[in-house]
Amino acid sequence: MKKARVAIIDYGMGNIWSVQNALVEVGARSEVIAEPSLLAGFDKIILPGVGAFADAMRLLREKGMDRALGEKAAAGVPILGVCLGMQLMCRSSTENGRHLGLGWIDAEVVALQPRPGIKIPHMGWNTVRFTRSSPLVEGIADGTDFYFVHGYHVVCADPADVLGSCEHGQDVAAVLEHGNLYAAQFHPEKSQRGGLQLLKNFVENIGC
């Protein structure tokens, strides 16, 4: 079987090198891509990101990366959004005003609500429960802990898009699956064995 070529999107926000280190560890062929014109020929795409939603969307638009990625998404290319990357796939976010996202998944990004004993941002290892089986989470035990860092979370219009969730004073969508689109709110590249398995699954199990 031909090894999938994975593009890691670099739009100037987030620790893309951590993602690439993790992909090297699981034996994937990956390249960091900053220009939309260079996206051709890749079998899969990872959209990472750390930081503010509006800044990220502006940077994606400036380069025309939003349209290039949208075409890939519509063409059925498997795309994995990580952390902010997951949020960017949604319709819109209320982080510092109202901002439109890539709009691939019918979901809103809203602030996590502080509760007694619940600190915001949600930072640290939290237990993820899966709602069903999927090639993306194959071999990962239900109840595995993953590393989260975020102050906003994704609320899906269709609960069927949520493949895994965790609890942090409220129900938090942790993994999404919508056709060829996949996303993790946590950082798989920083979630040790479970996270590396998820990345390996995305590279080897999806759409091949």
Place this chain on the structure above:
Amino acid sequence: MLKKRLIAVLILRDGAVVQSVRFKHTNSIHYDPVHAIECFNKWAVDEIVILNVSRQAASREGFAEVVKRISQKCFVPLAVGGWVTDAGYARGLLNAGADKLVVNTILADDPPLMETLARRFGRQCMVASIDVKRGEDGAPAVVVDRASRATGQDPAAWAKRAVGLGAGEIFFNSVDHDGARRGYDLGTLRAVCAAVDVPVIAFGGVFKWEHLVEGIRAGAEAVAAANIFHYTEHATMKAKRHLAEAGVPVRTEGQRA
């Protein structure tokens, strides 16, 4: 439910892991920090902190190289610090694979830089390291610049100020307790935890696993140790099991070999 974190700290001087006793670094532990990281990774520690304690500013580039090598094998969050005195170097450490920056002396010498870094990289990226030392009157006060300068500032107030400048976490250490094997400076730790609503990482003085439990009970979100993790096989696993048995919610991974 969010877990309490167990953090392994590597104290580096000129590329080698050293033991720290009251901020003096004499014993070299491992020659290669990457080997230490591979152990901690295998034992499923929750997070790793690497601190460059060299007194030479010229150590910066070599340290960034070590961070780069370590990050290739580090699949948990990696916080790094020491000589973070300008934005260019901070960016360089992040590009080398660090997830968080640990800053200490700029909180006293260059608060605007702290604000700039927090704005540029986000608060989640900024860990304020606070070292305290008891004065002749017995009252703990903040020291900076590898504990070479006293500020006379109250630790709790200093922590609050650090959060105001953009710190997303506090890394608490005590010069008197560092390497002294009698547990954390619990009184000061408690005061710092009560003063801020960001997570506090307790460090300095762990010799028994029960010391970790004490740190959590004092209000810390994460407990860290350095020396002790280097001398015991599966050390972090034993530590995690002890925390779990004491009723502290910790990650299941890394409790059993």
